[in-house]
Amino acid sequence: GENVEQHPSTLSVQEGDSAVIKCTYSDSASNYFPWYKQELGKGPQLIIDIRSNVGEKKDQRIAVTLNKTAKHFSLHITETQPEDSAVYFCAATYTNAGKSTFGDGTTLTVKP
Amino acid sequence: GAGVSQSPSNKVTEKGKDVELRCDPISGHTALYWYRQRLGQGLEFLIYFQGNSAPDKSGLPSDRFSAERTGESVSTLTIQRTQQEDSAVYLCASSSAGTAYGYTFGSGTRLTVV
Numbered sequence: 001g002e003n004v005e006q007h008p009s010t011l012s013v014q015e016g017d018s019a020v021i022k023c024t025y026s027d028s029a030s031n032y033f034p035w036y037k038q039e040l041g042k043g044p045q046l047i048i049d050i051r052s053n054v055g056e057k058k059d060q061r062i063a064v065t066l067n068k069t070a071k072h073f074s075l076h077i078t079e080t081q082p083e084d085s086a087v088y089f090c091a092a093t094y095t096n097a098g099k100s101t102f103g104d105g106t107t108l109t110v111k112p
Numbered sequence: 113g114a115g116v117s118q119s120p121s122n123k124v125t126e127k128g129k130d131v132e133l134r135c136d137p138i139s140g141h142t143a144l145y146w147y148r149q150r151l152g153q154g155l156e157f158l159i160y161f162q163g164n165s166a167p168d169k170s171g172l173p174s175d176r177f178s179a180e181r182t183g184e185s186v187s188t189l190t191i192q193r194t195q196q197e198d199s200a201v202y203l204c205a206s207s208s209a210g211t212a213y214g215y216t217f218g219s220g221t222r223l224t225v226v
Contacts, residue, residue: 034214043217095212104154
């Protein structure tokens with residue numbers, strides 16, 4: 001089955017700096033890669049996703065890149081703000097897989 | 113409502129009691145998932161429902177755990193003879209057309225077994 005590894009487990013940055021979280025996956029059949037943000041006391045929320053037919057996707061301050069050859073994908077947050085502090089989860093799946101496989105999460109702290 | 117609704121939001125129960133957790137998915141979402149999240153930990157898959165197909169129960173940790181779903185609507189997760197190690201947040205998620213789309217999660221039920 002699919003295996004997703006996520007790094008780092010914790011990340012601390014100064015407000016205004018960039019943050020990068022990386023994930024690798026094992027199943028070359030995976031074709032959909034969502035990212036979720038979980039704030040304290042809440043369920044995870046989908047913030048951005050990418051499909052295997054594109055290499056990069058941007059939405060304001062967040063972007064995701066995908067390298068299918070190397071089987072890794074990354075979340076980039078620019079101009080970080082304190083409200084970006086949360087736990088971020090990556091996931092990988094493919095059509096009809098049944099369920100997504102999640103990484104173990106990255107706790108991002110943005111210091112004001 | 114527009115989101116995934118879970119109830120109760122908090123549940124404290126005595127060891128050995130049975131509990132039922134409820135999930136109302138987004139209308140029209142055919143796929144429904146239950147995950148367990150222990151304090152400070154990641155998402156542990158429990159069970160997955162897709163339409164009228166047999167559910168994927170491969171993540172249920174023991175036979176004390178079971179779940180049902182009525183058609184493509186409400187789901188209940190039942191834990192029998194609760195143990196202290198069952199204490200966690202139980203998250204429900206739904207998605208349209210299964211795995212090629214992102215999940216919408218509920219806020220979870222925080223279960224504490226004392």
